[in-house]
Structure formats: structure tokens, C-alpha cells
Amino acid sequence: MTKLVVCAYHNVGYRCLEELLKQGAEVALVFTHEDSPTEEIWFQSVRELAERHGIPYLTTDINEPVNVAKVRELAPDFLFSFYYRNMIKPEVLEIPRRGALNLHGSWLPQYRGRVPVNWAVINGETETGATLHHMVTKPDAGDIVDREKVAIAFTDTAFDVFTKVTEAAVTVIARSYPLLTAGTAPRIPMDLAEGSYFGGRRPADGLIDWTKSAVQVYNLIRGVTHPYPGAFTYLDGKKVIVWSAWPAEGSAAPGAIVSAAPLLVGTGEGLLELRSLQAEGENEVAADQFTAAALSAEKRFTHS
Incomplete structure (x- = not known):
């Protein structure tokens, strides 16, 4: 059976992990985050999902030496990142035998970087998407496996769009995971010149x-x-x-x-x-x- 390590947080993390479990994936370990006391927690808990399924989880940074060693010991086939908030270092990305992949909340290469849904709404875009891609050292820059477009209505708030992007993310994982395990998933090089990069936002x-x-x-x-x-x-x-x-x-x-x-x-x-x-x-x-x-x-x- 294909063994996974999953880094996940927020609704996208919850729903994508849930989809992997529905498909019978063996999730050996989950990395997630402690909820911040200064943040409004309106999203589902990856930690609680892991607990319900008896999956070991850690809320410490995957990049910490003890955690890198743990991932090496597990020797996963794939590592997935679903709205995990820490940049995963190259030494970790090199561990999974069949690849490390990230689900990004935009139609890559557009809106690489942080809070892509908010930026898309702020900039008046009429569409965005969800993209599954291989992780490399440069953020949101690796080969694309699959994408799903999402329409942005003029009346939509960022929350509305995030809900749509979450559904698109699940669609992408549902389509892509069987292809990844079968070794038939496409790898489409990302042309960064056709895209854009945005940083995080503060209040x-x-x-x-x-x-x-x-x-x-x-x-x-x-x-x-x-x-x-x-x-x-x-x-x-x-x-x-x-x-x-x-x-x-x-x-x-x-x-x-x-x-x-x-x-x-x-x-x-x-x-x-x-x-x-x-x-x-x-x-x-x-x-x-x-x-x-x-x-x-x-x-x-x-x-x-």
C-alpha cells in the first residue's frame, strides 16, 4: 500500500485529507498546527480528523531535525501539503520516494505565494482555481499535476471564493490520487513568466x-x-x-x-x-x- 505523510491545516487541509482517507490511503503521520489564540478559527480541525481516524499527528514544525528524522524513518512514498503554513525545506522534500506535492489555492502559475484567494478577490479577478503541483525549493513553482478552475462572482467575498476553492481542491485530489499511485499522473512544467507572485497580508x-x-x-x-x-x-x-x-x-x-x-x-x-x-x-x-x-x-x- 502507498504510504503517505500529510501536512495539513484549514478547510482545504481537512477536506483533502478526508478525500485521501476515503480513497483508502495509508496516512502514516499528519503534521498540522496549533490554533492561534489571536485568530478567528472558523475552519475545520485537521487535528480532530486525525484523532477520529487514529492517525498519529504532530503540531511541531516538520522541518525540525527530530521531525525530519521521523519522516525519514517512515520512508513515505508521497508527502502532501494542504494549506500547511510552514515552508517545507528541501531536505524534507527529497525524502518521499515518489514525490512531494502541494495543493495551492489558485490557477497556477497565477497568484503564487501567500493568501491567493484574498489577493484574487482584492484584484477583482473573475476566476481562480486549485492546483496540485510538485514541490521544489522555490514556492509554488514545481510541475503541475492537475488544476480546477473556480469562477469569482462580483458579489463573492473571499470566504465565498475560499469555499469554492476548497471544493475544487477536493475534486483535484479525487482525480489525481489514483493517477499518482498508478504512476500515470501528468507532470506539466510551470512557466513562471506567465504567472504572478504575491506576499502575505497583515491586518x-x-x-x-x-x-x-x-x-x-x-x-x-x-x-x-x-x-x-x-x-x-x-x-x-x-x-x-x-x-x-x-x-x-x-x-x-x-x-x-x-x-x-x-x-x-x-x-x-x-x-x-x-x-x-x-x-x-x-x-x-x-x-x-x-x-x-x-x-x-x-x-x-x-x-x-
Whole structure:
């Protein structure tokens, strides 16, 4: 039987590991992560899935010498990485006899790197995907085994797209795993010149630039709204998170409040209707419940 070591976290990790188990894979060891106390945990637990199936698991970094030695001792045929957050070092990638593969949440080579779903939404893309590829030293750069496209609707949030990408990831694993075990899976060289690379995002990167167009600001908002930290601005020096918005016709100075009902704000091109907001230290509310005193015509949203 084909022996696997699986590095997994988040919903993609959970669902892909689940699919491998459905196909009868022998998973000798799972590497996952401890949940961060500072992060909103809205996704399924790989650790709990491993426990239910009696699979040994570790939450320490696979790259630690003791763990590298453990993987060598197990001598797996394949190593899979499904949304594992640590870069896996070359010495580990060389251990599995038949290859080390990663499931990436984009249509590679587009959106290599971190948080590809969020970046795709923020940049207003109309499609993305899930890609299974061989791992090499350079991130998200090895030969492609299989890909599945995902449509991004203009109304989709990053959470909506991530849900679609998760389903696409399962489809890819379901198709690819039998081919990998049979030794008939394709290997398509990745042309990095046709792609793009993006780094990680911090909560501070959610600051709204009102000089951008209404559509660009809207894309940022839906790209980092729940369960992510949210896009934010300032009103009278107080931080305000904008959880939901919609582009509208019209024009006004960037950040200027045009009306309170609906709550319309000027941008570099067009107006943006703010629909759900949360002032610092307060609860999230619909725009019509937002503090009336804050919405006078003299007010405007700012960068700080």
C-alpha cells in the first residue's frame, strides 16, 4: 500500500485529507498546527480528523531535525501539503520516494505565494482555481499535476471564493490520487513568466485608500471581510471597519460623506455605499444605525 505523510491545516487541509482517507490511503503521520489564540478559527480541525481516524499527528514544525528524522524513518512514498503554513525545506522534500506535492489555492502559475484567494478577490479577478503541483525549493513553482478552475462572482467575498476553492481542491485530489499511485499522473512544467507572485497580508494592509475607484475599494472590502480582519478607515480619528459595501454612481471628493441614507462616500471614481460598519470599541451595525452625529456633510473618512 502507498504510504503517505500529510501536512495539513484549514478547510482545504481537512477536506483533502478526508478525500485521501476515503480513497483508502495509508496516512502514516499528519503534521498540522496549533490554533492561534489571536485568530478567528472558523475552519475545520485537521487535528480532530486525525484523532477520529487514529492517525498519529504532530503540531511541531516538520522541518525540525527530530521531525525530519521521523519522516525519514517512515520512508513515505508521497508527502502532501494542504494549506500547511510552514515552508517545507528541501531536505524534507527529497525524502518521499515518489514525490512531494502541494495543493495551492489558485490557477497556477497565477497568484503564487501567500493568501491567493484574498489577493484574487482584492484584484477583482473573475476566476481562480486549485492546483496540485510538485514541490521544489522555490514556492509554488514545481510541475503541475492537475488544476480546477473556480469562477469569482462580483458579489463573492473571499470566504465565498475560499469555499469554492476548497471544493475544487477536493475534486483535484479525487482525480489525481489514483493517477499518482498508478504512476500515470501528468507532470506539466510551470512557466513562471506567465504567472504572478504575491506576499502575505497583515491586518494593517486593510486600510482603505479613498482615492482609488469605488470598485477597487469594494474589492478590498469583500476581499478581507468576515472571517478576515476587515477593511478600515478613520472618522474623526477613530478607526471604523467597513464590513460590507456596494459601488454606486455619482462623484464626490475621496472620503467625503455624500448622504447618510444611504451612506454614500466619495472615491477616486464613483461613490461607495457603506452597508455595514463597526466603530472601534463598538458592535458592527447596519449603516442606518451608525452614529447619526458622525454623518454630517462636513465629515469625511480619512487614512488616519
